[in-house]
Amino acid sequence: MVEAMQLRVQDTAISGLKLVSMPVHRDTRGWFKENWQREKMVAAGLPDFHPVQNNVAFNEQRGTTRGFHAEPWDKYISVLSGEIFGAWVDVRPGPDFGAVFTAKVSQGEAVFVPRGVANAYQTLRDETVYSYLVTEHWSEASLGQYSYVNLADPQLQIPWPIALDEAVLSQADREHPPLASAKPVLPKKIAVLGATGQLGRALARLADDDQRISVLSRQDVDLSDPDFARDLFFSDYSHIVNAAAMTAVDRAESAEGRREAWKVNATAVRELARLAHQHGVQLVHVSTDYVFDGSSTEVDEDHPLSPISVYGQSKAAGEQAVLAFAEHYVVRTSWVIGQGNNFVSTMRRLAQQGIAPEVVDDQFGRLTFASELARCIMHLIGSASAPGIYHMQGMSEPMSWYDVARQVFSMSGYDPDSVQPVTTEQYQRGKPLMAPRPANSTFNTNKLRATGFIEQPFQDLLKEFLSGVPVR
Structure with missing residues (x-):
C-alpha cells in the first residue's frame, strides 16, 4: 500500500474547529484509512473528546445539502465515500459569533466540530456516505439546546458549489432563521x-x-x-x-x-x-x-x-x-x-x-x-x-x-x-x-x-x- 500523506491536525478560522488530514492507503483493491484513531489523533492535536455514538448518512444525489445545525455536543465528521463541500458557522456567544470556515472533505480529510459550531454540507457526488461521531446520545431534551442558521443567509456568503435553488434540501432547512436571529449555543x-x-x-x-x-x-x-x-x-x-x-x-x-x-x-x-x-x-x-x-x-x-x-x-x-x-x-x-x-x-x-x-x-x-x-x-x-x-x-x-x-x-x-x-x-x-x-x-x-x-x-x-x- 502507498500512504498518501501524513496525519496532520490544523486550526481553522473558527476557534476549536480542527481540520484533519489523514493517510489513505490505496491499492488495486481500493483504499483503507484509520478514520478515528484516538492515540495518534490526540497526539497530533485533536481534543480527547470521548465519542459515544457513530451516525452515518447516505446521500443518494449530488447536491444534497443539510444544515446549518448546531447541537449541544462535539462531533467529528468524515466522508466514507464520495465528497462534500462543508461549511461551519460559529454560533457561540462572544466576539467570534458568525465566523465562517469552509472546506472540501473526501476520504483524506475529517473535521472536529466543537459544541456550538453550526455544521452544514453539500454533496459533490452521487451516493456520498457521510459519517459523524458525537459525544452525547441524542434525546428529546437536547432539542431545546439546538441552534439553526439559514443556509442561504447572505451575511454568511457561503460559496455553495451547487446553487441552493438547484440543490436537494429539506423544507425545515429552507426555513431556518438568519444568523442575526439565531439562538447562541451556550457553553457547558x-x-x-x-x-x-x-x-x-x-x-x-x-x-x-x-x-x-x-x-x-x-x-x-x-x-x-x-x-x-x-x-x-x-x-x-x-x-x-x-x-x-x-x-x-x-x-x-x-x-x-x-x-x-x-x-x-x-x-x-x-x-x-x-x-x-x-x-x-x-x-x-x-x-x-x-x-x-x-x-x-x-x-x-x-x-x-x-x-x-x-x-x-x-x-x-x-x-x-x-x-x-x-x-x-x-x-x-x-x-x-x-x-x-x-x-x-x-x-x-x-x-x-x-x-x-x-x-x-x-x-x-x-x-x-x-x-x-x-x-x-x-x-x-x-x-x-x-x-x-x-x-x-x-x-x-x-x-x-x-x-x-x-x-x-x-x-x-x-x-x-x-x-x-x-x-x-x-x-x-x-x-x-x-x-x-x-x-x-x-x-x-x-x-x-x-x-x-x-x-x-x-x-x-x-x-x-x-x-x-x-x-x-
Missing part, C-alpha cells in the same frame, strides 16, 4: 459542589461575571449519600469543582466522624472521579495540607504523602482516587479564609470583644484567601493547564497562627500584644479529641506560577478582607 456549565463553604461562596461570586458557574448545595448533591449522583446531569457540565468535604478535623478522630470523613472525602470522591471520567467531564478536586505530616518546611507537588490525622488520611485517599484518571486536577491548599467561619474573622471578633486569645506559635504556613483559590481554579480551567496536582497558597512569608493573629489585631486597630503565644502541646492540654496538626503547612507554588497565575499581595487581601468582615 461548571458545577461547583459545596455551595455553603468558603470556596463555594467565593466561586458563587464569580458566577456574576461567568455564567458557566453553577453552584450546587448539599441539597442538590450530598456526597454523604451513596446515590449522590442521581440528580447530577454530567452531560450539562464541562467541569466539576469539588469544594465539598467533611472538614471537622477533630470530630474525624471519633468513630462516627471517622466513618463520615472516609465516606465523603474518599469513597464519594472515588465515585465522582469515575463518573466524571466516564462522561468526559474534568474534575477539579480541592485538597489540603493535612495530607502531609508537617515535618518538612516546604513541600512541592511530588512530596510523599504522610497524613497524621484521620481527616488527612481520608483526603489523601480521595486525592489518589482522583489522580487515577489522567485528565483530572487536584488543587492542594491550606488555611483558607473566606466568607464563613474562619480564623481571621474569629480573631477580629475576639479583638472587638476585648478578649486576649492564646494562639499557637509553632504551626507555620500561609493564609489562602478563598477569592484567590477560586481565581486559581478558574485560571487552571481557562488556561487548559496540564492536569495533575497544583499547590495554591497566598503570597507571603511563612507565618505562625500567632503571627497572623497579631496582624489581625493590629490591622483592626487593637493591641497585637494582647495575643498570647502558646505551643500546640499547651493549647491542646485538657482538650479531648484533638486531631494532630502538621507543624509546617508551607507549599512551593512554582508549578502553579509557571501556568501564568500571579497571586495578589497578602497584605492587600488581608486589609480588604478585614474591611468587609461583619461583626458577629
Whole structure:
C-alpha cells in the first residue's frame, strides 16, 4: 500500500474547529484509512473528546445539502465515500459569533466540530456516505439546546458549489432563521459542589461575571449519600469543582466522624472521579495540607504523602482516587479564609470583644484567601493547564497562627500584644479529641506560577478582607 500523506491536525478560522488530514492507503483493491484513531489523533492535536455514538448518512444525489445545525455536543465528521463541500458557522456567544470556515472533505480529510459550531454540507457526488461521531446520545431534551442558521443567509456568503435553488434540501432547512436571529449555543456549565463553604461562596461570586458557574448545595448533591449522583446531569457540565468535604478535623478522630470523613472525602470522591471520567467531564478536586505530616518546611507537588490525622488520611485517599484518571486536577491548599467561619474573622471578633486569645506559635504556613483559590481554579480551567496536582497558597512569608493573629489585631486597630503565644502541646492540654496538626503547612507554588497565575499581595487581601468582615 502507498500512504498518501501524513496525519496532520490544523486550526481553522473558527476557534476549536480542527481540520484533519489523514493517510489513505490505496491499492488495486481500493483504499483503507484509520478514520478515528484516538492515540495518534490526540497526539497530533485533536481534543480527547470521548465519542459515544457513530451516525452515518447516505446521500443518494449530488447536491444534497443539510444544515446549518448546531447541537449541544462535539462531533467529528468524515466522508466514507464520495465528497462534500462543508461549511461551519460559529454560533457561540462572544466576539467570534458568525465566523465562517469552509472546506472540501473526501476520504483524506475529517473535521472536529466543537459544541456550538453550526455544521452544514453539500454533496459533490452521487451516493456520498457521510459519517459523524458525537459525544452525547441524542434525546428529546437536547432539542431545546439546538441552534439553526439559514443556509442561504447572505451575511454568511457561503460559496455553495451547487446553487441552493438547484440543490436537494429539506423544507425545515429552507426555513431556518438568519444568523442575526439565531439562538447562541451556550457553553457547558461548571458545577461547583459545596455551595455553603468558603470556596463555594467565593466561586458563587464569580458566577456574576461567568455564567458557566453553577453552584450546587448539599441539597442538590450530598456526597454523604451513596446515590449522590442521581440528580447530577454530567452531560450539562464541562467541569466539576469539588469544594465539598467533611472538614471537622477533630470530630474525624471519633468513630462516627471517622466513618463520615472516609465516606465523603474518599469513597464519594472515588465515585465522582469515575463518573466524571466516564462522561468526559474534568474534575477539579480541592485538597489540603493535612495530607502531609508537617515535618518538612516546604513541600512541592511530588512530596510523599504522610497524613497524621484521620481527616488527612481520608483526603489523601480521595486525592489518589482522583489522580487515577489522567485528565483530572487536584488543587492542594491550606488555611483558607473566606466568607464563613474562619480564623481571621474569629480573631477580629475576639479583638472587638476585648478578649486576649492564646494562639499557637509553632504551626507555620500561609493564609489562602478563598477569592484567590477560586481565581486559581478558574485560571487552571481557562488556561487548559496540564492536569495533575497544583499547590495554591497566598503570597507571603511563612507565618505562625500567632503571627497572623497579631496582624489581625493590629490591622483592626487593637493591641497585637494582647495575643498570647502558646505551643500546640499547651493549647491542646485538657482538650479531648484533638486531631494532630502538621507543624509546617508551607507549599512551593512554582508549578502553579509557571501556568501564568500571579497571586495578589497578602497584605492587600488581608486589609480588604478585614474591611468587609461583619461583626458577629
